[in-house]
Amino acid sequence: xxxxxxxxELLRANGISRRGFMKYCAxxxxxxxxxxxxxxxxxxxxxxxxxxxxxxxxxxxCTGCTESITRSAAPTIEDLIFNAVSxxxxxxxxxxxxxxxxxxxxAAMEANYGKYLLVVDGSIPVDNPAYSCIAxxxxxxxxxxTAAGAAAIVAxxxxxxxxxxxxxxxxxxxxVAVGDIITDKPIINVPGCPPIPIVxxxxxxxxxxxxxxxxxxxxxxxxxxxxxIHDRCYRRPFYDKGLFAEGFDDEGARAGWCLYKxxxxxxxxxxxxxxxxxxxxxxxxxxxGHPCLGCTEPNFWDNGGFYKPLSTPxxxxxxVGLAAAAAGAALxxxxxxxxxANKARAARAHEAVDAHxxxxxS
Amino acid sequence: xTNPNFDLLMWARTTGFDIALAIMVGGILLRVVEIVVLGxxxxxxxxxxxxxxxGLKTIFTRSLPRxxxxxxxxxxxxxxxxxxxGFAVAFLFxxxxxxLITDLTGLGWPEANKALIETAAAVAVVALIALAWTRxxxxxxxMLTTFDDWLVWTLSILPLVTGYIAVNKLFGDGTLMMAIHMxxxxxxxxxxxxxxxxxxxxxAMARYYNxxxxxxxxxxx
Numbered sequence: 233x234x235x236x237x238x239x240x241e242l243l244r245a246n247g248i249s250r251r252g253f254m255k256y257c258a259x260x261x262x263x264x265x266x267x268x269x270x271x272x273x274x275x276x277x278x279x280x281x282x283x284x285x286x287x288x289x290x291x292x293x294c295t296g297c298t299e300s301i302t303r304s305a306a307p308t309i310e311d312l313i314f315n316a317v318s319x320x321x322x323x324x325x326x327x328x329x330x331x332x333x334x335x336x337x338x339a340a341m342e343a344n345y346g347k348y349l350l351v352v353d354g355s356i357p358v359d360n361p362a363y364s365c366i367a368x369x370x371x372x373x374x375x376x377x378t379a380a381g382a383a384a385i386v387a388x389x390x391x392x393x394x395x396x397x398x399x400x401x402x403x404x405x406x407x408v409a410v411g412d413i414i415t416d417k418p419i420i421n422v423p424g425c426p427p428i429p430i431v432x433x434x435x436x437x438x439x440x441x442x443x444x445x446x447x448x449x450x451x452x453x454x455x456x457x458x459x460x461i462h463d464r465c466y467r468r469p470f471y472d473k474g475l476f477a478e479g480f481d482d483e484g485a486r487a488g489w490c491l492y493k494x495x496x497x498x499x500x501x502x503x504x505x506x507x508x509x510x511x512x513x514x515x516x517x518x519x520x521g522h523p524c525l526g527c528t529e530p531n532f533w534d535n536g537g538f539y540k541p542l543s544t545p546x547x548x549x550x551x552v553g554l555a556a557a558a559a560g561a562a563l564x565x566x567x568x569x570x571x572x573a574n575k576a577r578a579a580r581a582h583e584a585v586d587a588h589x590x591x592x593x594s
Numbered sequence: 595x596t597n598p599n600f601d602l603l604m605w606a607r608t609t610g611f612d613i614a615l616a617i618m619v620g621g622i623l624l625r626v627v628e629i630v631v632l633g634x635x636x637x638x639x640x641x642x643x644x645x646x647x648x649g650l651k652t653i654f655t656r657s658l659p660r661x662x663x664x665x666x667x668x669x670x671x672x673x674x675x676x677x678x679x680g681f682a683v684a685f686l687f688x689x690x691x692x693x694l695i696t697d698l699t700g701l702g703w704p705e706a707n708k709a710l711i712e713t714a715a716a717v718a719v720v721a722l723i724a725l726a727w728t729r730x731x732x733x734x735x736x737m738l739t740t741f742d743d744w745l746v747w748t749l750s751i752l753p754l755v756t757g758y759i760a761v762n763k764l765f766g767d768g769t770l771m772m773a774i775h776m777x778x779x780x781x782x783x784x785x786x787x788x789x790x791x792x793x794x795x796x797x798a799m800a801r802y803y804n805x806x807x808x809x810x811x812x813x814x815x
Contacts, residue, residue: 393595394595394596395595409595411595412595421595450595450597451595460768463763471689471708472707472708472709473707473708474687474688474689474704474705474706474707474708474711475705476689476705478702490689492689492690492693493689493693499768499769499772500600500603500768500769500772529597529600530595530596530597530600531596531597531600531601531604535600535604536604536607536608540697541690541693541694541697542603542607542690542772543690543691543693543694543776544607544693544694544697545607545608545611545612545615545694545697546604546607546608547607547608547609547611547612548612549611549612549615552612552615552616553615553616553619555616556615556616556617556619556620556623557619557620557623559620560619560620560621560622560623560624560627561623561624561627563620563624563627563628564623564624564625564626564627564628564630564631565627565628565631567624567627567628567631568627568628568629568630568631568632568633569631571628571631571632572631572632572633
């Protein structure tokens with residue numbers, strides 16, 4: 233893989249003009265919230281980068297993240313940039329298999345020790361290593377071994393970043409995120425189920441050009457995870473007007489009204505889905521009529537149900553409420569009866585007094 | 595890795611809400627049932643008027659100020675009305691709140707727009723501040739004001755302020771502010787049965803009792 237041509241040759245071979253490439257670099261610059269003047273620097277870095285060795289490990293995952301980055305459209309510049317790095321190990325994409333594949337990983341690690349970029353998708357089972365193995369090596373062991381020589385780690389997808397679906401209750405494999413195991417390396421979390429292709433390539437471009445991007449408290453690049461989907465949603469004006477779809481096929485849904493009442497997690501989900509969108513900016517889940525599931529946030533699978541509005545309780549409150557009502561009513565009856573009994577007792581104990589008695593007592 | 599802000603929001607939506615609901619529902623029923631079971635001493639005198647009609651009428655007539663009282667205490671009356679109306683509009687007509695009410699009861703109605711909700715909330719907050727000022731500035735009222743009153747005032751203003759901040763993302767993390775807003779509402783629910791907030795339920799019973807007693811005597815109330 234290291235003998236591949238550099239990016240300019242790949243661009244020419246795929247019929248992409250210099251102008252098209254520069255437009256893409258400008259889009260990357262914009263997506264990263266960088267000043268426009270830095271677009272040529274990104275272009276220069278992508279064209280002349282020393283093609284860092286990249287090792288991509290896939291653990292407990294569905295390959296959706298790889299699908300996202302490689303099949304967004306054909307051909308894409310994202311795909312070409314992805315190819316421009318020296319991808320020395322990716323067991324879905326590489327031609328080699330079995331022992332040869334593992335030897336490629338070990339060779340890349342040895343040749344680039346301390347310098348290669350490790351990309352991980354999928355969570356890591358820690359309850360029992362046998363739940364997920366590659367070539368007889370447990371995910372946990374492979375991650376620790378490969379991370380030791382990495383310059384940085386990119387946790388691609390919510391499974392790698394936060395545990396994702398394998399981590400969902402009851403988490404039968406004891407799945408954890410990369411950051412739960414590796415604590416001594418810089419980790420860039422690029423969550424999403426799957427992440428948007430340009431987000432993945434932009435993070436890669438930023439790493440090649442400027443090094444690690446600014447990260448939020450959850451390790452996500454601020455440029456892509458700084459604002460909520462709700463803030464940038466084209467349906468936001470309907471939220472402000474108080475116009476909501478109540479069902480998936482009602483008048484409000486057909487009119488494109490806000491999906492808050494159908495359980496949209498846009499108000500608490502940080503991502504650029506609403507602005508960058510998918511499939512070359514064609515659409516995103518809310519635009520296609522489905523509420524946001526909140527997939528760029530930790531534990532999104534267990535956050536109270538996909539179709540329950542954020543303002544509604546997520547527990548089994550009816551049973552609690554009925555029990556409390558019964559207990560309250562019973563205590564109220566008891567309290568009332570005790571009060572009546574006290575009153576009756578006081579009435580029985582009442583002694584009539586007249587003025588003479590009062591004088592005697594004083 | 596978890597998001598502590600979202601974890602707090604989820605706690606407010608699950609355990610926090612369950613606790614608040616149990617205390618509020620249990621507490622309200624305890625107090626209402628106790629009042630009903632205690633009952634009133636039977637009046638053996640022949641009624642001179644219709645106690646039931648007068649009682650029912652009083653529930654509504656006591657919502658209007660007595661003659662001359664608005665002039666006597668304008669901030670108390672106007673502020674009181676504005677707070678109650680503002681709070682009711684903000685609570686009952688925001689889409690997110692209607693979603694909650696629908697989930698709890700199955701009932702629903704059209705939502706108001708954000709501008710109206712925010713205006714109502716702002717009016718309610720200003721009214722509460724004005725009411726607090728009258729309590730603080732008047733020595734007699736200040737002396738009569740107890741800890742319970744300030745607690746109820748604080749618990750009433752917090753959901754309005756935190757809700758406004760959460761919706762408009764004035765500062766702080768949006769998810770955290772949403773969680774704080776829910777928790778402030780849950781604090782209100784917990785205090786509800788054991789403070790003067792209970793008047794929201796017992797006002798009708800108290801007015802009916804007063805009205806029916808007067809009605810039985812053939813008097814206006």
